[in-house]
Amino acid sequence: DVKVTQSSRYLVKRTGEKVFLECVQDMDHENMFWYRQDPGLGLRLIYFSYDVKMKEKGDIPEGYSVSREKKERFSLILESASTNQTSMYLCASSSLEGGEETQYFGPGTRLLVL
C-alpha cells in the first residue's frame, strides 16, 4: 500500500511565523504535490515537483515555497504566515503505472494562523 504521511495533523501558528509542513512518501514516487483545501473551493494546487531539487508553481503559489532535497520528502514552507493561509493542507505523490498516473494523498494538516 502507498503510504503518504504528513508531519502534523493540526497546527496553530501566529501571524508572521515561519511554518514548515513536511510530507514523506514510501513508494519511491517521482512526483509530489501540495494542495490547500477550502470549503466550496475544492483542492487547489500550490506547488509540485517531478524530481529531486525540482519544483514548479501550481495555481496559487503566492506566499509559499517548497523544498525537495530527497526523493521521498517534500516540504511546504510558509515564509511569514498570514491569517488567510488558515486552511487544510494536503500532500500527494504519484508515479506512472502502466502509462497511467494516480495521485495518493496524505491525511492532511489543518493549519490555523492566529
Place this chain on the structure above:
Amino acid sequence: AQSVTQLGSHVSVSEGALVLLRCNYSSSVPPYLFWYVQYPNQGLQLLLKYTSAATLVKGINGFEAEFKKSETSFHLTKPSAHMSDAAEYFCAVSDRNNDYKLSFGAGTTVTVRA
C-alpha cells in the same frame, strides 16, 4: 484549460436509496477522470478512475461511474446508500495538455439519513 463542475454541494439520501453525484468536465483532449472520497478529518482516498478503457468504471465500496463523452460527464452512483458513505466526494480531471496535473471540483458532501 481543463475544469470540473460538480452539481450540488450537498446531497442527502436515505439509507438504502440510490446515490447519484454529478460531475461535468471540460477538456480539449481525451481526459483522465477520477472520483475521490474524503471521510471526516482524513485525506483523500481514490474511489475509481477512468483512463480511456471501459466507459463504465467500477470502484471500491460498491461505487461506479460512467464516462459519457457526448455529455462530458462522469457521474458517480451507488445503488444502495450505507451510513458509512457519509463523506465528501471530489471529481477530478487531468489531461496531457496540463502535464496530467489534477483539477478538482468543489466537492459534494453526502449525508445519509437512517
